[in-house]
Amino acid sequence: MKEQIDLLVLLQEKDQTLDQLKQQIRQGPEQIRELEGQIETLEKDFECEKGRIKELRKWQRQQEAEVEDGAAQINKAEGRLLAIKSNKEYQALLIEIENAGKVKAKKEDEILHCMEEIERLNKAHKDKDKSLAVNRESFEKEKLAIKNKVTRGQKQLCELEKRRADRAKTIRPEILSKYEQLRERGGDLAVVLVENTTCSGCHLNIPAQMYNELQRMDSLKLCPHCNRIIYWKESTA
Secondary structure, eight states, rough: OOHHHHHHHHHHHHHHHHHHHHHHHHHHHHHHHHHHHHHHHHHHHHHHHHHHHHHHHHHHHHHHHHHHHHHHHHHHHHHTTTTTHHHHHHHHHHHHHHHHHHHHHHHHHHHHHHHHHHHHHHHHHHHHHHHHHHHHHHHHHHHHHHHHHHHHHHHHHHHHHHHHHHHTSSHHHHHHHHHHHHHTTOOOOOOEEEEEEEETOOOBBBHHHHHHHHTTTOOOOEEETTOEEEEEEOOOO
């Protein structure tokens, strides 16, 4: 039985390596999706800023057209001043021209602020364009590295699974079946060491009689608390 337990412990070590390798392989696509999500967020932000600049330019053109219309109306009103004979009408038209001038001046200030904002956004947009290009290049390199790692992992997995199958053949069917059953429960180890009457799986003490029987290593023993396969190893200290 000692030889069978030793083989079982070695099999478990291989299974742990296989589990870690499978996890790495599963993480590959997840890592790529995460990178794609980061790039997509940067691209959306870039396009959003691009759209903002486009909207501001459209607004600027509209305001400039209104300023031109306002200037034309002011010129037309100023031309009418010469033909007015009534002082009341003359004063009213002056007020109209003054108000139109204020509206025109306000729009010109707004256009100036808009131009400054467009200039600021354009500079930031160019910087983001460069940063996005760098991130895209970095992403493609990292994506390729992850894919290569997954490919290597899959190849290694096939080799390890073959070795694992060969190792499993050396273990008695009823013992292997119990081990596989415990592994299917999920969680941590199926085969654990007992030290000083304590199961290293659940950290509870096993009965003294069972501990004595365990040291004889003449039969398969299960922890009465966690039901794991337990074994004893003589201390080398």
